[in-house]
Amino acid sequence: MALDEPSAQLNAELRSSVVDSLASRRPVLHHLNDDTTWLLQIPRPEAAVRHGARLYYNILIDPWFRGGQTDIASWFSRQFHATPSAVQSIAELEELIREVERSAMESEPAVNKRRTRDLEDFVAAEESLIDAIAINHEFTDHCHKETLLEVNRNVPIFAWKEAVKMIESWKHFRSVTAIVEFGSDCDSDWRNTSIPPLPEWIGISRLTKSDLHAAMMFTFNNRRANSQARLAKVQAAQTNGYTFDGKVKGHHETIQPNEDDESAEALIYTPHGLPSSDFQIVRDASPPISCLALLHGLHNVRLGTATGLTALQINLGSHNGLRSQRMLNADYWIGTHDEDKKGRGLIAWFLQRDILTVRDALLQEFKARRGGKGDALDRDVVTVLDSFEAANWVDLRNGESHVLL
Incomplete structure (x- = not known):
């Protein structure tokens, strides 16, 4: 399949990322358009790969590649991508993922030639x-x-309950599952968000303030399957009275899972933003959850009125992003849903957008602390720049990829 220029750029990014990812056995995140479509590739547990599984578990997030999108009716709101998506179709995406797997097989030293062919x-x-x-x-x-x-109808869909109704009405997909609410019934155990047909080492859940302001959380521990397999072997050996080192164990002695093996990493995706205080439940989770990446945009987007008031806050913007990053202390903060799309219809007349970079937001914070008087002093600018580095901001554009170390 011949790739257009954006897709060719992504293809090159993928090849480079695969080599780095395999060396570190870390996830890869790909921005498939300039808006909010992502591919998250999580390396499978070593035990699964040894038994014939592919090297990556591939999760496609909020796909929209080409054509327009309409809310309610075209006269009300219709939008188009301002720049072509790096991937233009599901077929292109499948080919790109296939190329990743091929490159991964060639780069994986543990995979011999016969295994590679298989x-x-x-x-x-x-x-x-x-x-x-x-x-x-x-x-x-x-x-x-x-x-x-x-998309092939056998691919499972995990969706917010309102989206489930819509998708089921198409009568296309065999499996459409409503995403569970993280923390419901005081349950902050990520393992309970691993709903079939997800593998037990991956969970998908949602944190919800409103239908609009919410976050999807992808939790994973690809060491867990390995440790569970080891634990099962040890327990099986103990039923025969021996451990693998040949020593006799006491009849009633048991082996408990290592709590460190039960913790998870998370990618938290909040395209419209979630009030930062609502992330406290992630910090309090048990087993612990470490935020690997926060996907939160910078643009403050809202529907205004003729009198200058805000009728509806759509995207919460960079200031909420900063507060959320401080709450989660994510290793990476990556922007999403900031494409200034081509809009038509009634809504386009009332849509307002303030664009603030992370540095802009930090400078505004420092100025506010000083009562809004004068420009920032040199020492304040240095502090702001240090704070910018601490924010771990990564600008991942259309067609770019990043290994989440």
Whole structure:
């Protein structure tokens, strides 16, 4: 398949990321358009790979590649991408993922040539290399029917309950599952968000303030499956009275899971923003959850009135992003849903957008602390720059990829 320029750029990014990812066995995040469509690739547990699984578990998030999207009716709101998506179709995405797997097989020292051929045959025979699709909202820039109908019907969908109703009405997908609310019934155990057909080492859940302001949390521990397998072997050996080192164990002695093996990393995706205080539940989670990446935009987007008031706050913007990052202390803060799309319809007349970089937001904070008097002093600017580094901001544009170390 011949790739257009944006897709060719992404293809090159993927190859580079695969080498780095395999060396570190870390996830890779790919920005597939200039808005809020992502591919998250999580390396599978070593035990699974040894037994014939592909090297990555691939989660597609809020896919919308081309064409317009309409809310309610075209006269009300219709939008188009301002720049072409790096990926233009599900078929292109499948080919790119297939290329990742090929590159991974070639780069993986633990995979011998025969095993590589077997894996290549296995990958080529699979109906789809997309393992799951996650939909955070029912709005059609997140839940785009034309894009989703290109996906193989056997790919499982995990979606917000309002999106589930919409997707089920298409009668296309075999499996459409409502995402669980993290922390409901005082349950902050990420393992309980691993709903079949997800593997036990991955969970998907949602933190919700309102239908609009919410976050989707992808939790994972690809060491857990390995440790569970080791634990099962030890326990099986103990039923025969021996451990693997040949020593006799006491009849009633048991082996408990290592709590460190039960903790998880998380990618938290909040395209419209979630009030920062609502992330406290993640900090209090048990087993512990460490935030690897926060996906939160910088643009303050709202519907205004003729008198200058805000009728509806849509995207919470960089100041809420800063507060959220301080709450979560994510290793990476990556922008999302900041594309200034081509808009038509009634809403376009009332849509207002303030664009603040992370540094702009930090400078505003420092100025506010000084009572808004004068410009920032040199020492304040240095402090702001230090704070910017501490924010761990990564600008991942259309067609770019990043290994989450």
